[in-house]
Amino acid sequence: MRCPRCGKETNVLVEGVCPDCYIEREKISLKKKVVHLCPRCGRIKVGKDWKSIGSIGEFISSNLKTKINEPKVKVEKVEIEKDRLHVLFVVYGMLGGKHVSKEVDTTIKIIREVCPSCLAPDSFDFKLQFRGDYQKPLDEALRIVDRYKLEKKREGIDLLVRDKKAARDIVKSLRKKFNFEIKESYKLVGEDVHSGRKRYKATFLLRFK
Ligand SMILES: [Zn+2]
Numbered sequence: 397m398r399c400p401r402c403g404k405e406t407n408v409l410v411e412g413v414c415p416d417c418y419i420e421r422e423k424i425s426l427k428k429k430v431v432h433l434c435p436r437c438g439r440i441k442v443g444k445d446w447k448s449i450g451s452i453g454e455f456i457s458s459n460l461k462t463k464i465n466e467p468k469v470k471v472e473k474v475e476i477e478k479d480r481l482h483v484l485f486v487v488y489g490m491l492g493g494k495h496v497s498k499e500v501d502t503t504i505k506i507i508r509e510v511c512p513s514c515l516a517p518d519s520f521d522f523k524l525q526f527r528g529d530y531q532k533p534l535d536e537a538l539r540i541v542d543r544y545k546l547e548k549k550r551e552g553i554d555l556l557v558r559d560k561k562a563a564r565d566i567v568k569s570l571r572k573k574f575n576f577e578i579k580e581s582y583k584l585v586g587e588d589v590h591s592g593r594k595r596y597k598a599t600f601l602l603r604f605k
């Protein structure tokens with residue numbers, strides 16, 4: 397049979413026209429035009445999970461109104477403007493036994509909501525033990541880090557920081573000015589249920605000469 401719109405030979409008609417003509421006319425939209433975004437870490441809510449903004453394609457594909465079977469989404473561009481997410485994407489898949497694709501431009505409203513991981517109280521899982529002639533190096537370390545705890549010990553001072561990056565930044569910066577030996581030890585303490593990230597408690601023993 398022939399498509400009454402474009403006149404091409406086709407095996408199937410979708411709402412009276414061939415798959416190509418149908419997809420050209422179809423207004424592909426989202427069932428839910430709202431996304432929750434955490435203002436602290438920038439992650440978005442996809443289903444029950446909080447994921448990076450890179451997962452916006454996943455959010456869109458699970459949320460499409462289209463006749464395409466098992467539609468796949470390729471995100472071309474994402475822009476955040478105030479309370480809106482502007483997304484340009486391509487939807488592709490099968491329709492009436494044919495491969496079809498279409499470019500879609502859409503805006504999604506942003507609702508800012510602090511995610512559960514960011515709501516969790518501060519934890520100070522990285523411990524830097526300052527030993528030996530440590531006073532100057534410690535002063536230097538405290539200039540770099542913004543959130544920390546100090547614990548006075550008989551042999552020196554323990555500096556507790558929140559994450560690996562803070563700990564690494566301190567060690568890197570101290571290396572430039574001071575001479576010391578370092579011993580690292582790690583202990584697995586759990587896994588973040590939201591991000592799937594493993595949590596470690598780490599101890600860096602720094603002995604200054
Ligand atoms: Zn047609």
Ligand SMILES: [Zn+2]
Pocket residue numbers: 434435436437438439510511512513514
């Ligand atoms: Zn967050």
